[in-house]
Amino acid sequence: MIERHLARLRLRHEISESDVALIRGAIAEVREIPAGRTLVEAGERLRVSTLVLDGLLCRYKDMKDGQRQIAELHVPGDFADLHSYTLKRLDHSILTLTPCRVAVVPHVELARITKASERLAYVYWFSTNLDAAIHREWVLSLGRRNALARMAALFCELQARLQVVALADQTGFALPLNQTQLAECLGLTSVHVNRVLKELRTRDLVTFRGGHVSIRDLAGLQRVAEFDPGYLYLERQPAD
Amino acid sequence: MIERHLARLRLRHEISESDVALIRGAIAEVREIPAGRTLVEAGERLRVSTLVLDGLLCRYKDMKDGQRQIAELHVPGDFADLHSYTLKRLDHSILTLTPCRVAVVPHVELARITKASERLAYVYWFSTNLDAAIHREWVLSLGRRNALARMAALFCELQARLQVVALADQTGFALPLNQTQLAECLGLTSVHVNRVLKELRTRDLVTFRGGHVSIRDLAGLQRVAEFDPGYLYLERQPAD
Structure with missing residues (x-):
């Protein structure tokens, strides 16, 4: 059940069988949740954390006029x-x-298992710092990338992150989002997203259709995005 | 020497005298560094972390054409x-x-003191998650706030953060940055920053001159920014 989570952890860190047992033992329940459900409201007192087994979630903030900005997408294993x-x-x-x-x-x-295993405490601390690194890359995208590069960078990021959990390969991945949701990730309007998707298709880099991203030219897409996967820390981390 | 760091920690968490002794004992050296020095290069292998005693630092990323985006400002105590x-x-x-x-x-x-004190480990984990919260607010700013609200939000954030370490009050604070550096925080051009500063002054909200932010109307500034200090977690955190 937590295979994707383990794949994600084990890409970067050595995780022992006793750590795996601790993680499994920490799960209180499994929930199936429909799309469009607010799982956590900003400001509410929380006593549980949520591990994604299947599906896509996002963290978002709204302005008073209803404009929404998504701050991060979460994929299975996160x-x-x-x-x-x-x-x-x-x-x-x-x-x-x-x-x-x-x-x-x-x-x-979480308190119990991070006390029981220094390694798990460190690995989960790392995991939240990896979220921060993703936030910083989005800050760069929103501050300095043009709309085309922004969209390309988002596709490159998702391709890399989904590949870790075997939900993407070099040719593409499922992405059941609509253009409004993409716009909310990119600080753009849906109309602008539509135009950018058209340009990426015209340039024969990527096609987004029917909830699927078909990558025609990954290297070209990465070039347009100036994508450097360094911020995703996709390699085994040093032990010390 | 670490009073500002302690003020920052103690606002949110109970820090015992033995924790303070651990923190003091963890400092290897104190360095004086001129302005404009790159302290850490992206990608280099690091074996130390840097606690700010005095001055302003930033985290930044550059695009290939030299466009710079600052992802976070760091103030004394961080x-x-x-x-x-x-x-x-x-x-x-x-x-x-x-x-x-x-x-x-x-x-x-850091490994030694976070092993010696579960509390410190938790408090420093919190501290990195607070950075992530600040990143998310900047994602919102860059994605959805207009230039005026963006600048107002940055001033509100710095006022709140600097007040924690007694370097700001309701009337303002020192901010020895130039307009280019402000532009690098806000994903704007310097020309645009100049225009926005003029508008904030005309509206009698805030004046930025000679490296000092003079706040004429903090409530008005917060209103323009839609500033909600919740993301700075300025209150004592629950114990459990």
Whole structure:
């Protein structure tokens, strides 16, 4: 059940069988949640964190006029709100973008397993810092990439992250989002997203249709995005 | 020497005298660094983290054409790169924006003190998650706030963060940055920053001159920014 989570962890760190047992033992329940459900409201007191087994979730913030900005997408294998283990309430909300299956991990269990295993404490701390690194790349995208490069960078990021959990290959991946949701990731309007998708298709780099991203030219896409996967820390981490 | 760091920690968490002794004991050296010095290069292998005693630092990423995006500003009392304790190399560089005095804390010492004190481990984990919360607010700013609200939000954030370490009050704070550096925070051009500063002054909200931010109307500024300090977690955190 947590194979994708383990694949994600084991790409970067050595995870022992006893650590795996601790993680499995920390799961209180598994929930199936429909699309479009707000799982966590900004500001509410939290006592559990959510591990994504299947589906896509996002963290978002809204302006008063209803404009929405998505701050991160979460894919299977991710904790969507491990940050709440230390923050106790979140500064943003968490929404299911597709039907999701999630594992609920109470904070008391996180406390227990990170006390039992220094390694797990370190690995989960790393994991939240990896989220921060993804946030920084989005800051760069929104601040300095043009709309075309922004969209290309998002596709490159998702390709790399989904490949870790065997949900993408070099030719593409499922992405059951609509253009409004893409616009909310990219700080653009849906109309602008539509135009950019058309240009990426015309340039024969990538086609987004029917909830699927078909990559025609990954190297070309990465070039347009100035994509450097360094911020995703996709390699085995040094032991010390 | 670490009073500002302690003020920052103690606002949110109970820090015992033995924790303070651990933190003091973890500092290997104090360095004085001129302005404009790159302290950490993206990608280099790191074995120390940097605690800001005096001055302003930033984390930044550059595009290939030289466009720079600052991802976060660091003020006295902050760790500028505690993330490197788990990430071991950073996806961004760290630059002194003013002359800085910093304390160097080796990762082996961070390992030692976070093993010795579960509380410190938790508090420093929280601290990196707070950085992530600040990143998310900047994602919102860059994605959805207009230029005026973006600048207002940055001033509100800095006022709140600097007040924690007694370097700001309701009437303003020192901010020895130029308009180019502000532009690099806000994803704008310097020309645009100049125009926005003029509008904030005309509206009698805030004046930025000679490296000082004079706040004429904090409530008005916060209204323009739609500033909600919730993302800065300025209150005592729940114990459990």
